[in-house]
Amino acid sequence: MDAYDAPVADMMAALRLAGLDELLALPAFAGAHADAETVETLVGEFGRLASEVIAPTDRVGDTVGSKLDVTTGDVTAPPGFTAAYRQYVDGGWAALAVPAEHGGGGFPTVVGLAVQELFTTANLALSLNPMLTHAAVELLARWGDQRQRSVFLPKLLTGEWCGTMDLTEPDAGSDVGALRTRAEQDAGGVWRLTGSKIFITWGEHDMAGNIVHMVLARTPGSAPGTKGLSLFAVPKFLVNDDGSLGARNAMRAAKLEEKVGIHASPTCVMEFDGAVGELVGEEHAGMRGMFTMMNAARVSIGLQGLAVAERAWQQSLAYARERRQGRAAGAPASAGRAAIIEHPDVQRMLLTMRVSSLAMRHLLYLTAAQSDVASAHPDEAVRARAAALSELLTPVAKAWPTDLGVAAASLGVQVHGGMGYVEETGIAQRWRDSRIGPIYEGTNGIQAIDLATRKLPRDGGAAMLRLLDEIDATVSELGKDDEAWGPTYEALAAGADALRTATLWVLARPAEEIADVLAGATSYLELVGVVVGGWLLARSGDAAASNFYATELLPRAAGLLTPVTAGAARLHGLT
Numbered sequence: 001m002d003a004y005d006a007p008v009a010d011m012m013a014a015l016r017l018a019g020l021d022e023l024l025a026l027p028a029f030a031g032a033h034a035d036a037e038t039v040e041t042l043v044g045e046f047g048r049l050a051s052e053v054i055a056p057t058d059r060v061g062d063t064v065g066s067k068l069d070v071t072t073g074d075v076t077a078p079p080g081f082t083a084a085y086r087q088y089v090d091g092g093w094a095a096l097a098v099p100a101e102h103g104g105g106g107f108p109t110v111v112g113l114a115v116q117e118l119f120t121t122a123n124l125a126l127s128l129n130p131m132l133t134h135a136a137v138e139l140l141a142r143w144g145d146q147r148q149r150s151v152f153l154p155k156l157l158t159g160e161w162c163g164t165m166d167l168t169e170p171d172a173g174s175d176v177g178a179l180r181t182r183a184e185q186d187a188g189g190v191w192r193l194t195g196s197k198i199f200i201t202w203g204e205h206d207m208a209g210n211i212v213h214m215v216l217a218r219t220p221g222s223a224p225g226t227k228g229l230s231l232f233a234v235p236k237f238l239v240n241d242d243g244s245l246g247a248r249n250a251m252r253a254a255k256l257e258e259k260v261g262i263h264a265s266p267t268c269v270m271e272f273d274g275a276v277g278e279l280v281g282e283e284h285a286g287m288r289g290m291f292t293m294m295n296a297a298r299v300s301i302g303l304q305g306l307a308v309a310e311r312a313w314q315q316s317l318a319y320a321r322e323r324r325q326g327r328a329a330g331a332p333a334s335a336g337r338a339a340i341i342e343h344p345d346v347q348r349m350l351l352t353m354r355v356s357s358l359a360m361r362h363l364l365y366l367t368a369a370q371s372d373v374a375s376a377h378p379d380e381a382v383r384a385r386a387a388a389l390s391e392l393l394t395p396v397a398k399a400w401p402t403d404l405g406v407a408a409a410s411l412g413v414q415v416h417g418g419m420g421y422v423e424e425t426g427i428a429q430r431w432r433d434s435r436i437g438p439i440y441e442g443t444n445g446i447q448a449i450d451l452a453t454r455k456l457p458r459d460g461g462a463a464m465l466r467l468l469d470e471i472d473a474t475v476s477e478l479g480k481d482d483e484a485w486g487p488t489y490e491a492l493a494a495g496a497d498a499l500r501t502a503t504l505w506v507l508a509r510p511a512e513e514i515a516d517v518l519a520g521a522t523s524y525l526e527l528v529g530v531v532v533g534g535w536l537l538a539r540s541g542d543a544a545a546s547n548f549y550a551t552e553l554l555p556r557a558a559g560l561l562t563p564v565t566a567g568a569a570r571l572h573g574l575t
Helices: 008-017 020-024 027-031 036-064 081-090 108-121 124-144 145-151 151-157 286-320 344-376 380-421 429-432 444-455 462-476 483-508 512-517 523-540 543-552 556-565
Strands: 067-069 075-076 162-166 182-185 189-201 209-220 229-235 237-238 245-248 251-256 266-279
Touching: 008 020, 008 027, 008 036, 008 108, 008 162, 008 344, 008 523, 020 027, 020 036, 020 108, 027 182, 027 344, 036 081, 036 108, 036 124, 036 429, 067 245, 067 251, 075 251, 108 124, 108 286, 108 344, 124 145, 124 151, 124 162, 124 189, 124 209, 124 286, 124 344, 145 151, 162 189, 162 286, 182 209, 189 209, 189 229, 189 523, 209 266, 209 286, 229 237, 229 286, 286 344, 286 380, 286 429, 344 543, 380 429, 380 444, 380 523, 444 512, 444 523, 462 483, 462 523, 483 523, 483 543, 523 543, 523 556
Parallel strands: 162 209
Antiparallel strands: 067 075, 182 189, 189 266, 209 229, 229 266, 237 245, 251 266
16 A cells, blocks of 8 residues: 555656756756756656655554644654655755755756655655745745845755745634734834644644744734735744754644544644744735745645545556456356456546546646746746746646545545445545645635636636637647547537637626626636646547547536536525
């Protein structure tokens, strides 16, 4: 159950489809001195670390979990975690995709995402730690002052220190503007924070020398709602100007949540009792800075859906090859019991998991690669188009893969049959770990609202309509007479038509019909994911995978058009 085989070939195919060669040729990435072969070597090398060192810690993390000493507020990570994390840090992997000007390796973001995929698939709970640290690096690199960049960034870049995000409060979940943690300046002008935060992932642990909390708080006289929030860097240990550590700050973990899954990841209730913090950016501009961190994390959360699906597929495939049950279809009565992989319905489930993983990977890598183009291409017009596409796809890249990850993990349990419902096999952990993905870093419902009411209409739908034109061009390239791609041609053409119709319907709704858009927003996001996933598989050159997806998954697109355009009236009178 701990076995994990890094899918390097699949990952390199997705990287190339996303435009890796073109990215590496851009002047902005010249400092990496790399080509696609170099990237493949790096992915393979980290794949070995993920398979041989990180993956074996996954099961013990789930069964043992992190432990809180309630008398001190200290949290101990599960056995093996610190050693595995140290190998990650000592290998320099944390800074691989950080810009060279900040001391990183200078590789494109999409290459860092590939390494992150390997880490996440090997041990999802542990991977949350460096994921949040990287998001904190992006935040401080963009919004921090000179002291913060010089004092915090060097250690965060390497992973020697960790970062985390403190938003949620007991009475302020998705409604961030309702939070009440306060920040006040003392007589010496030092900001001191008081209040409680909940659901703080890796908020306290013993794997790093320091933990820098990025905390939203309300300053005296601030406006209500999100406009009155400010952002503070609050370290576990105070940091002197020379980077050395000082006294322990006035903050502690008061409780660890008992969760359905990701047991190894300590989800903390953090209490601040006059803790010293440093204002990051301007006062009352905290949400602007925090969105930098949240947007960086959202694609990473989407990656967790892929990671769960890939690991569940590998486990289920191995089990299906070993487990014997019944006779194979068409076998004589004298035949012995067949491995369940010979049964068509098991094949269907395994292939659904497989092609879902391929489609998710292509979408996630494309989204990340477009953000690289948006930041690094020398042509301003190309940068603008890439930014529009990346921003359009980001809510889809968070939500669609995490929903698919839950479905794939559930199929994995089904493949295992009764033993899937027994913890001994380990497949239930995938199911339990997957379920948080659609919830945190902005629920998938919020991602759908963001897509339908913000990202789609803000340019009049231009980014989506350009994307649809590209999909139509792929359909034309396939050609209706190409027998090898026949199922893909038919289903992708129909899916593109459904998506275009749905898009124009959403764009045509006046402000007073916003409830109709919101009622179909989740279906619209799924429709985008299903069609774009099918388009990318069609472009991948893998006709077998593409045709299976076109037969099994892509036909859902036409059915999704109905709930997208049905309006809100159907929701009334039922509750």
